[in-house]
Amino acid sequence: EHFPSREEKLYPGWVQIVCVLLSFLPSLWVPAVALCHLLYQHRRRWKDAHLESGLKPQESRNC
Secondary structure, X not given: OOOOOOOOOOOOHHXXXXXXXXXXXXXXXXXXXXXXXXHHHHHHHHHHHHHHHHHHHHHHHHO
């Protein structure tokens, strides 16, 4: 009589959690990778700045 009728299906909680994770994880990769790149660049600049500041006094003593 009522074709197609919509039948409400209740899924277990773990199925809903998996669906939510599968929908949100791809959108979280972009900010996560951007944050990793930012931290890597900051760490590299900080390391380079400390190496330069450590080498300059030694070079000035040798001159």
